Amino acid sequence: MHRIARLFLAVGATTLAVACSQEQKPDENATLAAILPVAQVNLKFQTVEPGKRTGEQIYQAVCKSCHEVGALGSPKTGDTAAWAPRIAKGFDALIQSATNGIGQMPPKGGAADLTDAEIARAVAYLANQAGANFTPPPVE
Incomplete structure (x- = not known):
């Protein structure tokens, strides 16, 4: 009786070892279905014609990627201490810096299609x- 038990134990252990050693391939369809909700890219094309965009629209499309996190030494959005010396130079000076580029920021933030008013x-x-309390040009 002990021989039969040992035999079953040996066969079971061998079967388990073989099963565990075989590589399980992930189900690609299940993986795709699981990550799709967070990996999906939604493209929304802006239909506002150049010259008609608001400051917030331009900020969201062009400026936010750097200014939101302070990338490349840019002053962070809403950081009053970082912006105070810049604001003190005046609206026109800031416009010139944005138009011509300053530091690591390229002219017009890299968006060559921006108009002066934008x-x-x-x-x-x-x-x-x-x-600041600057009055932007109206959108016409």
């Missing part, structure tokens, strides 16, 4: 988040 709107929006 740059002024974006500058007013961004500076006003940090306490």
Whole structure:
């Protein structure tokens, strides 16, 4: 009787060892279904014609990626201490910096299609988040 028990034990252990050593391939469809809700990219194309964009629209599309986190030495959105010396230079000086580029920021933030009025709107929006009281040009 002990021989039969040992035999079953040996066969069971061998079967378990073989089963555990075989690599299980993940089910690709199950993996895709699980990650799709967070991995999906939604593209929304802006239909506002150039020249008609608000400061906030330009900030969201062009400026936010750097200014929200302070990338490349840019002053963070809403950081009153970082923006105070810049705001003190005046609205026109900030517009010139945004138009021509400053430090690591390229001219027009890299968006060559921005009009002068749109740059002024974006500058007013961004500076006003940090306490400025600049009046942006109207959207016409």
